[in-house]
Amino acid sequence: MPIEVADPLPRAAESSAPLGYPMGWFWVADARELKPGTVRRSRLMDGDVVVYRTRSGLVRAVRPYCPHLGAHLGAGGTVAGENLVCPFHHFEFAPDGRCVDSPDGATIPVGLNHYELREQHGQVFVWQGPEGQSPTWELPEVADFGVAPIFGWSREIPTHAQELAENAADFRHLSVLHDVHMAEAEPCEADGPIFRVHTRSTGQGRVGLFESRQTIVMAGLGYTHIRFAIPRLGVVAHMWAMQTPIAPWRTHVYSVFAWESTGGAVSRVLAPVVARLASQAMTKVLSEDIPIWENKRYNPHPRLVAGESTLSRFRLWTRQFYPSE
Ligand code: FES
Numbered sequence: 259m260p261i262e263v264a265d266p267l268p269r270a271a272e273s274s275a276p277l278g279y280p281m282g283w284f285w286v287a288d289a290r291e292l293k294p295g296t297v298r299r300s301r302l303m304d305g306d307v308v309v310y311r312t313r314s315g316l317v318r319a320v321r322p323y324c325p326h327l328g329a330h331l332g333a334g335g336t337v338a339g340e341n342l343v344c345p346f347h348h349f350e351f352a353p354d355g356r357c358v359d360s361p362d363g364a365t366i367p368v369g370l371n372h373y374e375l376r377e378q379h380g381q382v383f384v385w386q387g388p389e390g391q392s393p394t395w396e397l398p399e400v401a402d403f404g405v406a407p408i409f410g411w412s413r414e415i416p417t418h419a420q421e422l423a424e425n426a427a428d429f430r431h432l433s434v435l436h437d438v439h440m441a442e443a444e445p446c447e448a449d450g451p452i453f454r455v456h457t458r459s460t461g462q463g464r465v466g467l468f469e470s471r472q473t474i475v476m477a478g479l480g481y482t483h484i485r486f487a488i489p490r491l492g493v494v495a496h497m498w499a500m501q502t503p504i505a506p507w508r509t510h511v512y513s514v515f516a517w518e519s520t521g522g523a524v525s526r527v528l529a530p531v532v533a534r535l536a537s538q539a540m541t542k543v544l545s546e547d548i549p550i551w552e553n554k555r556y557n558p559h560p561r562l563v564a565g566e567s568t569l570s571r572f573r574l575w576t577r578q579f580y581p582s583e
């Protein structure tokens with residue numbers, strides 16, 4: 259199901275890396291694939307995160323190198339009961355990080371370093387911020403959402419997470435590049451780490467003209483939720499795009515979709531179809547954006563024109579995620 263698209267050559271933008279790594283919550287695993295006893299090695303910025311689930315179901319995310327002799331816990335590490343076992347000398351680490359056992363019972367007084375972690379909508383996120391800083395905000399709950407996400411895809415894209423997120427604030431390119439015609443329904447809102455964009459579009463289907471409404475909620479630069487509603491059909495599709503920086507100018511995107519029906523039997527049949535179509539549309543849109551991202555460079559001083567105030571508000575909003583710059 260997940261699709262990996264490899265980029266064979268580093269691009270010019272990668273070497274200059276004009277934007278640093280942002281702080282915030284970043285996706286590291288799909289909780290549904292993290293069965294009890296699973297150890298997963300995920301990439302985050304310049305290093306790895308080891309994510310595992312104990313036999314009783316606890317999820318933990320730790321820095322990758324064993325404090326004993328430095329083996330990578332995600333390269334052959336295993337779970338024994340509630341403990342993570344290092345592949346090199348089988349020292350065992352409890353869910354609180356303490357070294358609690360080894361084959362001859364010896365332990366070391368140094369434990370594993372944990373990431374702050376949240377499980378939300380079946381996805382696992384870790385906090386990335388200044389050294390030693392606890393999370394300063396939380397991911398939003400999706401209030402009206404009662405169905406688990408069901409399918410997804412993943413891609414690596416040679417660009418920065420901010421450039422990806424900026425797409426949702428850049429209306430001018432939608433009609434030109436994607437043939438998508440959306441208008442802003444209400445002014446955007448920048449609310450602390452949350453940025454909301456409200457759009458609407460009109461489409462022509464077998465049932466005639468119908469209006470759809472989209473609410474895009476970004477929480478930092480690693481999380482985007484799009485609520486796509488077609489009131490006339492009683493259908494709501496949800497899409498999450500989770501952007502994880504994995505190198506200075508490279509981002510892993512994991513996306514899941516779900517739906518709700520807010521009407522009768524017809525809407526219950528239509529809702530999964532709309533979610534599936536939304537997923538296909540997103541794949542198409544991304545494949546159209548990729549050649550632009552691959553070759554563009556980040557412009558810190560864009561020459562914006564009338565009708566692009568959402569873009570400039572987005573740029574202002576992003577500054578909070580680079581506290582040291
Ligand atoms: S390096 Fe991990 S147990 Fe020795």
Ligand SMILES: [Fe+2]
Pocket residue numbers: 425431435436543547
């Ligand atoms: Fe786009």
